[in-house]
Amino acid sequence: MQAAAIATLSAKVHGRVIDPECSEYDVARKVYNGMIDRYPAAIVYCANVVDVTAAVNFARQERLAVAIRSGGHNGAGFGVCDHGLVLDLSAMKSVTVDPARRTVRVGPGCTQGDVDQATHAFGLAVPAGIVSTTGIAGLTLGGGHGYLTRKYGLTIDNLIEADVVLSNGTFVTANASRHEDLFWALRGGGGNFGVVTGYVYQGHPVSTVYAGPIFWDAKDARLVMQWYREFLMRAPLELCPFLGLKTVPSADPFPKEHWGKKVCALICCYSGPLEHAEEVVKPIRQELPPPILDWIGPMPFPAIQSLFDPLLPTGLQWYWKGDFVKELTDKAIDKHLEFAAQAPSKLSLMHLYPIDGAVHHVRPNETAWSFRDATWSMVIAGIDPDPAKAESLRTWAKRYWEAVHPYTLGGAYINFMMDEGVDRIKATYQGNYDRLLEIKRKYDPTNFFRVNQNIVQTDARSG
Ligand SMILES: Cc1cc2nc3c(=O)[nH]c(=O)nc-3n(C[C@H](O)[C@H](O)[C@H](O)COP(=O)(O)OP(=O)(O)OC[C@H]3O[C@@H](n4cnc5c(N)ncnc54)[C@H](O)[C@@H]3O)c2cc1C
Numbered sequence: 001m002q003a004a005a006i007a008t009l010s011a012k013v014h015g016r017v018i019d020p021e022c023s024e025y026d027v028a029r030k031v032y033n034g035m036i037d038r039y040p041a042a043i044v045y046c047a048n049v050v051d052v053t054a055a056v057n058f059a060r061q062e063r064l065a066v067a068i069r070s071g072g073h074n075g076a077g078f079g080v081c082d083h084g085l086v087l088d089l090s091a092m093k094s095v096t097v098d099p100a101r102r103t104v105r106v107g108p109g110c111t112q113g114d115v116d117q118a119t120h121a122f123g124l125a126v127p128a129g130i131v132s133t134t135g136i137a138g139l140t141l142g143g144g145h146g147y148l149t150r151k152y153g154l155t156i157d158n159l160i161e162a163d164v165v166l167s168n169g170t171f172v173t174a175n176a177s178r179h180e181d182l183f184w185a186l187r188g189g190g191g192n193f194g195v196v197t198g199y200v201y202q203g204h205p206v207s208t209v210y211a212g213p214i215f216w217d218a219k220d221a222r223l224v225m226q227w228y229r230e231f232l233m234r235a236p237l238e239l240c241p242f243l244g245l246k247t248v249p250s251a252d253p254f255p256k257e258h259w260g261k262k263v264c265a266l267i268c269c270y271s272g273p274l275e276h277a278e279e280v281v282k283p284i285r286q287e288l289p290p291p292i293l294d295w296i297g298p299m300p301f302p303a304i305q306s307l308f309d310p311l312l313p314t315g316l317q318w319y320w321k322g323d324f325v326k327e328l329t330d331k332a333i334d335k336h337l338e339f340a341a342q343a344p345s346k347l348s349l350m351h352l353y354p355i356d357g358a359v360h361h362v363r364p365n366e367t368a369w370s371f372r373d374a375t376w377s378m379v380i381a382g383i384d385p386d387p388a389k390a391e392s393l394r395t396w397a398k399r400y401w402e403a404v405h406p407y408t409l410g411g412a413y414i415n416f417m418m419d420e421g422v423d424r425i426k427a428t429y430q431g432n433y434d435r436l437l438e439i440k441r442k443y444d445p446t447n448f449f450r451v452n453q454n455i456v457q458t459d460a461r462s463g
Contacts, residue, residue, distance in 0.1 A: 013044055014048065017044045018043045030080075032074075033076075035390055036077030043086040046092060065083065066081075066449060068089070068195055073135050075381075076418045089195075091109055093109040093114055094110070109137075112128055112135075116302040122203075125204060126155065127145075127158050128144050130308070141190050142453075144415075148204065150357035154359055156186075156369060157367070158201050159186075160201060164194035167444045167448035167449060185439040208299065210268075210281065211297075211298075211299055212267070212294075213267045214267075214293065216264045221337055226333065228243050229328040231287075237358065238271050241268045242266070243351070245340035245349065315385075316384065320382070321412070322377065323378050323408035324377055324378070324408060339404075344393055352377075352378050365435075369432075370428070371409060373409075380404075381397065412427075
């Protein structure tokens with residue numbers, strides 16, 4: 001991009017514009033996933049809605065692709081692109097809680113932790129993700145699941161309203177009675193429809209929870225997985241136990257004698273009345289072999305939400321693939337155990353997040369997010385700090401995914417996908433894809449917003 005064009009954009013926005021000539025460029029083009037290495041024409045740090053509108057209009061006039069970056073956590077790295085303009089919204093942080101209505105207005109630059117901290121002060125929480133550094137913006141538009149999902153639904157099921165800057169630069173508010181079609185599409189359709197500059201959520205009374213991890217040695221993994229698939233059906237919806245096949249981190253506070261051991265984990269969060277908590281988790285403690293570590297106990301909700309942050313700093317190499325799972329069959333468990341045993345690094349993992357309960361109370365065509373009958377959202381993630389391991393992370397995650405894919409529902413949570421092509425996106429939206437296409441044509445007829453899990457008729461990309 002010409003210096004004159006950069007100067008024009010700089011004059012129009014309050015935030016800084018960083019181009020390849022700036023010393024900050026190499027830092028500014030980075031996203032959370034260290035595997036992503038892209039060179040945008042410029043990065044504009046939007047300070048407010050006016051900046052977003054100016055940047056959208058500028059990119060359209062200059063025929064630049066636009067990458068929207070809020071938390072920058074997207075695995076496929078859609079928060080940055082080659083040659084185009086990155087709209088960085090990280091400075092647009094604000095959280096306003098209305099304790100009477102239990103509603104929460106959030107700016108797109110907020111992380112999960114920003115929202116948790118602010119709502120916790122009022123004894124509330126918004127159902128969303130489980131790692132505090134994740135951007136609430138991208139997480140919401142993909143669907144959003146976490147510890148409160150079984151009880152209160154996906155993040156999109158708690159989205160009341162969204163403010164959006166469209167590709168033609170106009171500003172609209174979408175909710176149940178205004179731009180209903182756009183509101184429908186935003187709830188699961190990702191960043192396809194515009195730049196969301198404000199979100200309003202329904203909060204719920206959640207404060208101190210009974211939560212934490214419990215690990216069993218890998219020799220007990222089959223038994224734990226078989227038990228877990230039955231237990232989930234009888235567990236109260238206030239309890240979210242997600243299952244992981246992992247390795248004990250070689251770091252404090254994990255006991256040294258367990259460092260590097262392969263384990264099967266249940267990471268639990270019970271958000272119901274504390275006096276019932278011990279009783280609710282009792283089956284986990286009584287019906288299974290003795291664990292090597294049991295750290296479940298009372299803690300403030302933001303504490304469980306940030307428990308894994310130190311293990312997952314920005315810049316690690318990530319390659320992940322997902323699928324929705326209805327049943328965890330013995331044959332699928334065989335494959336899980338086979339591939340988990342071959343994990344290429346200590347951070348690599350497989351997680352099964354429950355998406356039953358309240359998620360099933362919404363019909364598949366009520367929002368863009370169609371897999372309302374799945375029991376779990378599965379992710380297989382190859383993770384390591386060392387770029388030299390990138391290929392082995394990718395190979396392991398792909399081979400693992402190929403082995404278990406036949407035992408899944410076929411589509412995946414779009415926020416657990418790399419850039420995998422249109423067939424995978426269609427498989428994810430199932431019967432909702434055609435309506436998404438219609439709404440895309442109405443609100444973004446030129447496919448201006450295409451750096452995402454793109455809703456298009458055809459797509460030559462594959463990953
Ligand atoms: C460590 C980690 C933990 C995670 N845990 C969970 C979890 O518990 N639950 C869960 O559901 N997901 C989880 N995720 C996945 C997460 O939802 C996605 O990575 C999501 O894309 C992150 O959003 P972001 O704003 O940080 O991403 P970004 O990289 O900033 O944005 C990703 C894409 O989202 C769209 N987008 C972002 N902001 C906007 C906006 N304001 N307007 C329009 N489009 C926008 C754009 O298409 C953009 O390219 C996790 C990810 C990581 C890395």
